[in-house]
Amino acid sequence: MRIGIYGGSFNPVHNGHIHLAKAAADEFGLDRIYLVPSKISPHRSSAEYAAEEDRLEMLRLACGADERLRVCDYELKSERVSYSIYTLEHFRREFPDSELFLLVGSDMLLSFDKWYRFEDILSQAALCVVSRQDGDMAELEQKAQELRKFGNILISRSAPLEISSTEIRKKIAKNSNFACYLDENVVQYIRSRDLYSL
Numbered sequence: 001m002r003i004g005i006y007g008g009s010f011n012p013v014h015n016g017h018i019h020l021a022k023a024a025a026d027e028f029g030l031d032r033i034y035l036v037p038s039k040i041s042p043h044r045s046s047a048e049y050a051a052e053e054d055r056l057e058m059l060r061l062a063c064g065a066d067e068r069l070r071v072c073d074y075e076l077k078s079e080r081v082s083y084s085i086y087t088l089e090h091f092r093r094e095f096p097d098s099e100l101f102l103l104v105g106s107d108m109l110l111s112f113d114k115w116y117r118f119e120d121i122l123s124q125a126a127l128c129v130v131s132r133q134d135g136d137m138a139e140l141e142q143k144a145q146e147l148r149k150f151g152n153i154l155i156s157r158s159a160p161l162e163i164s165s166t167e168i169r170k171k172i173a174k175n176s177n178f179a180c181y182l183d184e185n186v187v188q189y190i191r192s193r194d195l196y197s198l
Helices: 015-028 052-063 084-094 118-124 137-147 165-173 184-193
Strands: 002-008 032-037 069-071 099-105 126-130 153-155
Touching: 002 015, 002 084, 015 032, 015 052, 015 069, 015 099, 015 126, 032 052, 052 069, 052 184, 084 099, 084 118, 126 137, 137 153
Parallel strands: 002 032, 002 099, 032 069, 099 126, 126 153
Antiparallel strands: none
16 A cells, blocks of 8 residues: 655645645555644644644544545654654554655755654655645755655645645634635634634
8 A cells, every 4th residue: 555644733724735635646646645733843833733633623624535535643642743753653563564655845845854864754755745836846856856865755746736824824813714725614613613813
């Protein structure tokens, strides 16, 4: 089985996240993609995080009926920083005979060699990169070429969907329209729980 692992704060999960997951599944022939919300992200402040159970439920709602997309709470159960290598090692134990693919947005590729134990990550899984903005393909290819001595780097050719969770939270706080960026079930959930309001 070919298994994708896609971590992030998902605060909230938006259409860009789901687009990235589905694009990777289609392009790289992945049988399953596990979306893994982080508890303590090494890349972001957790000050504006919605509660863990809310982020988990929004992910479940956003995945909908697509059977390739699964939600995993492994990182939420852990008390340590959500480094990708720990999550990969967990999936390697769970699926010893499967091929693993770590999904990242293009912004993450450019700083990937600063990640904790990045060489070990590339020894455990192929890195699948999906662009998050137009016009960055040449820069991505150059960075991927630098990193390929450590492992397999795959770059998606799918068109990017430029959406930011930070901007969505700002829109919600200002009571601006944000519904077009999210699954309608996630929109209803945010409104019912009064998430991200000032």
